Amino acid sequence: MFDSLIRFVRDQYRTNEFIPLHAPVFRGRERQLVLDTIDSTFVSSVGAYVDRFEKDMAVFTGSPRAVAVMNGTAALHVALKLAEVGAGDLVVTQPLTFVATCNAIAYCGAEPLFVDVDRHTLGLSPTALESWLSAHALIDDHGDCRTRVGHRRIRACLPMHTFGHPVELDALIDVCERWKLVLIEDAAESLGSYYKGRHTGTFGRIGVLSFNGNKIMTTGGGGMVLSDEDIGKRAKHLTTTAKIPHPYEFFHDEVGYNYRLPNLNAALGCAQLEQLPAFVESKRTLAQRYIAFFQGSDLQPIVEPQHCRSNYWLNGVICESPAQRDALLNATNDAGVMTRPIWTLMTRLPAHARALSGPLDNALWLEARVVNLPSGVLPV
Template sequence: MISSACDQLIEFVRDHYSTNEFIPLHAPVFRGNEKAYVTEAIDSTFVSSVGGFVDRLESEVATYTSSPRAVATVNGTAALHVALRLVGVAPDSYVITQPLTFVATCNAIAYCGATPIFLDVDRETLGLSPQAVERWLEEHAIRDAEGVCRERVSGKVIRACLPMHTFGHPADIDGLVRVCRQWGLALVEDAAESLGSFYKGRHTGTIGDIGTLSFNGNKIMTTGGGGMILSGQVLAERAKHLTTTAKQPHAYEYVHDEIGYNYRMPNLNAALGCAQLELLEDFIREKRRLAEAYSNCFRHSSLDFISEPKDCRSNYWLNAVLCSDRSERDALLKLTNDRGVMTRPVWQLMNRLPMYRNAPAGDLSNAQWLEERLVNLPSGVKAGGPD
């Protein structure tokens, strides 16, 4: 059965990309002003952490997402690290997150000296489940006299909740906002994969207390390496200060008033990003057409295509299908990769990794079910544009 579905998939992918060569999962595409803007940055001699393209990219991303402010960083992990610090995540505290995510989500928590609490995801969104969070808190947490959320046995502070918008599909943010308000938790959105995705008309990363984006080379648009913090004015000012080595403005003196980070995005990278942002809506239209075509392709197949959640617009960063079980998943992965069509399983669950194996965790039935079945498919846009 899986052999027939695999043949159908490979034929579809090769026809879509019009090639018999190797087909990657998601390659960057440069077909706009990228070379012109990068050349302009080089000619200006401002190629490092100061330059007009950095300011422009921050302003344009803020406008696109309707965020009050956007602060550029060297990568998405750095953005997430600073975002967690800004909401008070400190050593020996906890952050609730999902095990079905890329390792950077958990690493950013660890950079703060904190520990993740792994709770389950929803199958419909692939994101952190508000119901799972609520159940775990009711069983394992209390709010003290000052309203601080604490783990019941250890008394450690549970500071924040960190969902990830998996493969560009928005998580159930309204549900998470409700639970976080009830328990006094900061809500930090890891929107690394979801630039261009909207939840009930609001851009991902702008609904919680603070959010972050990634512009890595494999994302829907890229700056080569880069990220962005989305927040209100007050947190943005703090973010800008921390990411620029906590240096006080002065004409010539070097005054640093706290431990900061050299997390600034270079102007060269921002120049590339400004050109890519001009193409973003074109990329999304093409990716959504591909998702629709995939969905039609699998309509009478044993593979189940993952569609965007209700009332959302997904950027469909990575398209994905669900197999019937792990053996079918493994067969699909081998058959496609052996024939030059790149597919990938979802990440190994974070609670299985050696550095997070002893972290607290709730029931993870949905995450484990998805781990056994999910396969990502080629999802990039065509270099020459749509046919």
């Protein structure tokens, strides 16, 4: 099976050279727009391409407002600040995620509260969340959700759409509304993914995107905050050092952040966004080929959840056992076909080992079995 998989992947990418997990593709006007930015001399935090990138991304996602920032982690940090997450608060999230999700929580002086994932989405489980809250939380006289022991405020819920597959948003929204939690979507991996016809990152009070070099489209480094107009206006203010607009005076009315996306990066993003629909279709084609290849095998491909249309940012398979996972990883990487395991659970990392947590049976099961396969846009 492993040898045939290696041949299959090489056939998709038409090469006998090393195949990365996910490489950026520059087939459009990237060079033209970046050079235009250089010629304009507006290469830093002010420029026409920043404005255009924000407007185009708002249109693409259907979000009322989009605010560009320097990376996805900065977007997460700002989103949590906008949700009024503060020191000592708890933020519900999943243990099966990239570390940036939890790093941003720590930047606010808050701590993660880990709840299990669903196997079919790989994302935060509404059932597990409801179960934990019913057993361990209450709504106080001020309308805040707090732990029964210690009376700590649980301010927000931060699910991630893992590998571009949307979580069960309807059920999660219902739980968050009943328990007074602010829903923030970590949609860093799900640009181009839809839940019941609506783009991810637009269901919660705030959504977050990432344009890192390994994402479905890239600005080199970059992120985006999705929100309504009022929150978006505040996001723009906070991420531009909280400076009051003035022709020449420097006055900042609060602690702000220099999280602005440079115009140079935004130009690259504008050119990439023009090609995003084609990128998504290419990746969905590759996903269907993987699904057909694995039919009848003992490796289970990860497929988009019901009622969803995923961008299939990373394709993955679920192995029968940890031993099979390790054998697959060794065989493919030894052959120059990059594969990777899923992330180490956040609860295993020193920074979060003592965090509050519910039972994590599904997360532990997936951690031991998931392997990601080469998933870049196919050659033309």
